[in-house]
Amino acid sequence: MQHFDYTNQNHLIFLLLGLIILTLVLLIIRYKIKTYFQERKVRKRFERGNKLELQAKSFLKSKGYSIVDYQSTYQHKYKEDGEVQHAEIQPDYIVKKNGKQYIVEVKSGTQAISARNKSTRRQLLEYDYVVENDGVFLLDMENRQLKLVQFKSKMERRSSNLLKVVIIAGITGIVIPYWPVKVAIGVVLLVLFVVELKN
Numbered sequence: 001m002q003h004f005d006y007t008n009q010n011h012l013i014f015l016l017l018g019l020i021i022l023t024l025v026l027l028i029i030r031y032k033i034k035t036y037f038q039e040r041k042v043r044k045r046f047e048r049g050n051k052l053e054l055q056a057k058s059f060l061k062s063k064g065y066s067i068v069d070y071q072s073t074y075q076h077k078y079k080e081d082g083e084v085q086h087a088e089i090q091p092d093y094i095v096k097k098n099g100k101q102y103i104v105e106v107k108s109g110t111q112a113i114s115a116r117n118k119s120t121r122r123q124l125l126e127y128d129y130v131v132e133n134d135g136v137f138l139l140d141m142e143n144r145q146l147k148l149v150q151f152k153s154k155m156e157r158r159s160s161n162l163l164k165v166v167i168i169a170g171i172t173g174i175v176i177p178y179w180p181v182k183v184a185i186g187v188v189l190l191v192l193f194v195v196e197l198k199n
Contacts, residue, residue, distance in 0.1 A: 052141040053092055056106045059144060060095055068101065069094035076130045091127050092139075100134035103127045106141055113140040115149045124149050 057067060072094070076087045093104040105124060107113045115121045115138055128136045128151050138147045172185060 052108045053106045056093065056104070056139055056141055059139070059141070060093060060104060060146075063097075063146060065095035065097045065102070065104075067093060068096050074130055076126070089126055089130055091131060094131070094133075095137075101132070102135045102137055103131055103133045104137045104139050104146075106139045108141050113138070113142055115147070121149075125151055 057070070060067065070093055071090050073088050073090050076089055078085050078087065091103045092106045095102050095104055103124075105120075105127065107120060113120075115124060120138065124136050124138060127133075128149075136149050136151075138149050139145075140147065176182060176185075
């Protein structure tokens with residue numbers, strides 16, 4: 001049997017190649033193990049999320065809500081540079097109670113269970129915009145909490161601003177002693193009222 005000779009160049013090349021191959025094999029094994037555990041973690045989280053979503057059905061019924069729909073797909077149209085685009089959304093539940101219809105999004109984990117989480121908030125806002133509803137609920141299945149999330153619409157903001165203008169103009173009209181100014185303010189308020197009715 002031939003012994004390893006550190007002075008033999010061929011023996012050193014074989015040793016170096018052996019070390020490189022061993023290093024590559026160890027790196028591949030490490031990568032495969034890491035990938036396996038990451039996929040396992042994601043799979044467990046997904047399975048747990050599905051389980052909690054199904055438990056949500058019983059929870060909602062116990063709170064007096066009737067299930068209208070479960071994970072139906074809604075089409076959403078919007079324009080990008082004038083070109084019509086299509087998107088799909090899929091709220092977890094549509095429920096009814098006391099004649100009102102609500103959207104319910106079920107969340108679990110530590111971050112997504114709050115509307116303070118930007119991804120969750122954006123998702124709820126899109127649901128609120130696309131699906132006809134009387135409110136949007138975020139159901140935190142970790143803590144069994146049903147949270148009503150309300151967004152102020154553009155129309156409500158516009159109405160709020162108009163109300164402020166009307167109040168300021170009305171107070172100004174009362175304070176100013178000149179009748180022509182009062183009449184002018186009244187006409188402006190009437191025009192604003194008509195414009196708001198048309199919108």
